[in-house]
Amino acid sequence: MWLRVFCLFFLTITQFSWAQDKSDVDISDSYFSATYPMATSAAGYFSLTNNGTQRISLTTILVDEKVADKAGFHQTVMDEGMISMRPMKQLDINAGETIQFQPGGNHIMLTGLKRQLAVGDSITVTFKFAETNDVMQAFKVKARDNGKSGHHNHSD
Numbered sequence: 737m738w739l740r741v742f743c744l745f746f747l748t749i750t751q752f753s754w755a756q757d758k759s760d761v762d763i764s765d766s767y768f769s770a771t772y773p774m775a776t777s778a779a780g781y782f783s784l785t786n787n788g789t790q791r792i793s794l795t796t797i798l799v800d801e802k803v804a805d806k807a808g809f810h811q812t813v814m815d816e817g818m819i820s821m822r823p824m825k826q827l828d829i830n831a832g833e834t835i836q837f838q839p840g841g842n843h844i845m846l847t848g849l850k851r852q853l854a855v856g857d858s859i860t861v862t863f864k865f866a867e868t869n870d871v872m873q874a875f876k877v878k879a880r881d882n883g884k885s886g887h888h889n890h891s892d
């Protein structure tokens with residue numbers, strides 16, 4: 737009995753480390769736009785490649801609760817000539833596919849922002865997938881690019 741418990745435990749640990757070392761998810765160019773002192777929301781961008789052989793689904797994005805109440809991912813859509821944002825519930829990424837979150841398009845949205853994001857800060861973001869392990873990624877804070885951000889503040 738004890739032996740069996742031990743074996744199960746060991747197996748779990750091994751699988752976990754294996755998956756962590758060989759993550760099929762590669763995230764790069766990850767950053768948040770710097771915010772003004774009283775801002776209550778912030779937008780972040782990245783590109784993500786699925787190097788695995790299966791389609792994966794991004795379901796949840798998390799940040800430290802000291803940074804913001806809530807993180808999510810949004811789609812920018814044209815709605816009767818108006819640019820608006822829509823929360824996405826999940827995002828499928830095919831095997832070998834790279835998705836890009838960039839200004840004017842899809843973005844990570846922090847709401848209930850609790851501190852200013854200043855240039856040079858680093859914010860850790862956790863990506864959760866339906867099929868594979870969490871991926872933690874450092875996001876740098878970069879100066880906001882006012883000219884082409886096309887991003888509107890939320891009230892929620």
Ligand SMILES: [Cu+2]
Binds near residue numbers: 843844
């Ligand atoms: Cu948004």
